[in-house]
Amino acid sequence: MQKNGFPLDELDFAILSCLQKDGRMSFTVIAEKLNVSIGTIRTRVNKLIEEGTINIIGRVNPAKVGFGAYAQIAIYVRPATLKDKVAQKIARLPEVSFLAMTSGDYDLEVDVMCRDNDHLVQFINEISKIEGVYQTKTTLYFKVYKYAQPDLNLLK
Structure with a gap:
């Protein structure tokens, strides 16, 4: 295959x-x-x-090591031509655990792990200053029920 x-x-x-x-x-x-x-x-x-097919790492449970604010942030970029530039800047931030360009209402979706709500507010303020970030919408995860890698059996 x-x-x-x-x-x-x-x-x-x-x-x-x-x-x-x-x-x-x-x-x-x-x-x-x-x-x-x-x-x-x-x-x-x-x-x-x-070949980069696998990367062997130690996976940390965020809640057990002190990350109390785990959130998803939808980001609207204007003008749209700045999407890649904005994404590259956000990707460098240590709080970011997932970042993707999306379709729909917002241009980028980012998952972040912060120590607490104050840290999350600081993070949102930081990304709001990036040229091209027009609007953000934050959803705080109260409890994560599943955090997993893809099931390779789905490819069969």
Whole structure:
């Protein structure tokens, strides 16, 4: 199967699924689960990392480490020609966990994690000063029920 210009086969997807469940799973355990050699797993994982298909990181639970204000901000950009420039500036801000260009009423959608509401207000004031940011609409997440990676089985 061709994904993003890189050919991925069933073994690649099986490896990715294992690592999604446990990013620290050893090559030995993965090899045993998939009935292939450790060398094959090592080679495939290194290739997946090299190609940017996977990035192995420690994922933090925001609420458990002190982020009390988790919000989604819709941003309207005027003129529209400044969308990319505005997005690039916002992407550099450390509070940003997700940023996308959207269709519909607003041009950009950004998810942010802030210490508290005061920090969130400071963040909104900061992005409001960026040239091209015309309007923002903030939705505060009271409780996050699911925070996950995509289910690779949906591609089958």
